Amino acid sequence: MPFSRLFRRRNDDAAANALYLALVEQSRQPVFYRDYGVADTLEGRYDMIILHAYMLFRRLAAGDNPALKELSQQTFDFMFTDLDQNLREMGVTDMAIGKRVTRMAEAFYGRANAYDKVLEEPGRGLQEALGRNLYQGQPADAEVEDRMAAYVRGQMDHLANLPDTQLLAGKVTFTVPEGRV
Numbered sequence: 001m002p003f004s005r006l007f008r009r010r011n012d013d014a015a016a017n018a019l020y021l022a023l024v025e026q027s028r029q030p031v032f033y034r035d036y037g038v039a040d041t042l043e044g045r046y047d048m049i050i051l052h053a054y055m056l057f058r059r060l061a062a063g064d065n066p067a068l069k070e071l072s073q074q075t076f077d078f079m080f081t082d083l084d085q086n087l088r089e090m091g092v093t094d095m096a097i098g099k100r101v102t103r104m105a106e107a108f109y110g111r112a113n114a115y116d117k118v119l120e121e122p123g124r125g126l127q128e129a130l131g132r133n134l135y136q137g138q139p140a141d142a143e144v145e146d147r148m149a150a151y152v153r154g155q156m157d158h159l160a161n162l163p164d165t166q167l168l169a170g171k172v173t174f175t176v177p178e179g180r181v
Contacts, residue, residue, distance in 0.1 A: 015170030016074035020082065023052040026174040036151075036177070037144045038134050046083075046104070047111070047134050053079055054112045055152065056172065059159040067168055080105065119156070126152065151177050 027048035033040040038048060053076075060072035083104055111133050118125030127145040131137070134148065158175045166172070 013074065015168060016071055016078050018170030019056060019071070019075045019167070019172050020078040022172045022174070023056050024049060024082075027052045029177060031177045035144075036134075036148050037140050039136065039138075043136060044134070046107075047136075049079070050108050050111050051115075051130075051134065051152070052174070053108070054115055055155050055159055057112075058116075058156070059162070060167065062160065063164070065164055068164060071168060115152075119153075124149075147178065151175075 027045065032038045032048055033044065038044045057072050057076065060068045060075070062068075080101060083101065111129075114129045114133065115126070118129050124145075126149040127142070130148050130152070131140050131145055134140075135145075155175055159172070162172065
């Protein structure tokens with residue numbers, strides 16, 4: 001019965017919430033805004049959340065573990081519930097919330113698709129995708145783009161090595177991004 005899901009508390013809510021909070025905390029690291037050239041604006045911070053969510057969701061979708069796939073959906077739901085709440089706290093009216101959240105979801109899926117297309121490719125495809133999204137089309141120093149792409153690839157490798165049981169318990173670690181050299 002579809003309505004039974006509305007009234008049932010999911011067992012993994014705490015794990016999904018913990019994963020979401022960890023990815024938000026990582027995306028707020030000052031080094032991204034200070035040394036990686038990401039604008040410290042609402043858009044820049046949202047793009048960093050999208051990037052970290054993308055990496056985490058890609059890890060949760062890897063393999064054939066249905067529990068991880070369910071946890072991924074729950075974490076996604078937490079993310080958009082939190083974004084909705086943040087918009088409300090910023091004074092966005094109820095009438096505009098739906099459109100804004102829809103645009104945010106479209107941005108998430110668009111960026112995820114762009115990153116998926118270039119993540120495994122040689123060349124500067126990932127740097128270009130990051131440039132269009134994280135730097136909102138503004139010229140970024142090639143060295144900065146290269147460091148961000150290296151961070152993303154390293155983060156993906158790190159997440160791939162986390163045990164499923166750790167993720168199912170709501171425990172995720174991220175690597176520390178390099179600051180200025």
